Amino acid sequence: MMDSREVKEQLMSHKEHIPRHIAIIMDGNGRWAQAKGMSRSQGHIAGAKSVKKIVQRCVELGVSYLTLYSFSTENWSRPEEEVGALMELLLLQLASEVPELAEQGIRLVHYGSRENFSEDVLEALDKANKETEGGEVLQIGLALDYSGRSELLHAMRQIVRDGVEVTQEALESRLFTAGVPDPDLLIRTAGEFRVSNFLLWQIAYTELYVTQQCWPDFDGDSLDEAILEFASRTRKFGAVK
Numbered sequence: 679m680m681d682s683r684e685v686k687e688q689l690m691s692h693k694e695h696i697p698r699h700i701a702i703i704m705d706g707n708g709r710w711a712q713a714k715g716m717s718r719s720q721g722h723i724a725g726a727k728s729v730k731k732i733v734q735r736c737v738e739l740g741v742s743y744l745t746l747y748s749f750s751t752e753n754w755s756r757p758e759e760e761v762g763a764l765m766e767l768l769l770l771q772l773a774s775e776v777p778e779l780a781e782q783g784i785r786l787v788h789y790g791s792r793e794n795f796s797e798d799v800l801e802a803l804d805k806a807n808k809e810t811e812g813g814e815v816l817q818i819g820l821a822l823d824y825s826g827r828s829e830l831l832h833a834m835r836q837i838v839r840d841g842v843e844v845t846q847e848a849l850e851s852r853l854f855t856a857g858v859p860d861p862d863l864l865i866r867t868a869g870e871f872r873v874s875n876f877l878l879w880q881i882a883y884t885e886l887y888v889t890q891q892c893w894p895d896f897d898g899d900s901l902d903e904a905i906l907e908f909a910s911r912t913r914k915f916g917a918v919k
Contacts, residue, residue, distance in 0.1 A: 706868030706892030785813030
């Protein structure tokens with residue numbers, strides 16, 4: 679088995695194997711915290727640190743798009759205290775990280791509904807989008823109050839409203855991710871084998887990678903291992919190769 683240095687060297691020498699777009703279902707913050715006798719909120723704080731590590735590794739590898747399942751529409755049903763802590767953490771992270779992201783040429787965009795967020799959160803998201811809109815190094819998509827089914831309904835309603843023919847192109851141009859290539863690799867942490875209503879249209883031919891690591895334990899070396907596994911596969915897209 680290769681050590682982390684050998685994995686890094688192999689990836690950097692074969693840049694063609696680096697996914698253009700990586701999507702991640704960041705699962706296991708609560709379980710990680712509870713296993714350590716900590717609160718779920720502390721787990722989410724630890725998870726936010728993992729996000730920063732993965733963003734930096736994506737920049738180093740030359741990944742163009744990173745989409746993070748940060749808060750699903752279903753997550754609103756969690757205890758009010760936990761949801762409140764998540765919103766406070768989001769505001770804190772946006773305030774502290776956006777200036778650095780802009781400096782590094784990293785763009786931040788939001789995928790999902792805006793209806794349920796407070797004005798403070800919406801203002802912070804809009805400010806982050808504006809301050810980073812010129813970034814061309816990496817685009818981070820934050821899936822917040824996101825539901826794959828709701829996204830498809832949203833796109834179909836837009837088609838009906840616009841009175842255009844229902845085609846694949848018409849639908850894709852009305853998704854939250856319009857203009858973004860479909861993910862090459864979808865990573866899910868914490869060992870769960872399901873997609874949980876995430877990017878249902880976009881992951882039709884995406885390679886899936888599941889790790890038993892909870893999200894706070896997922897780091898740059900973990901990402902390298904996932905990409906190395908991805909590079910070993912043959913993507914057929916329905917054809918025979």
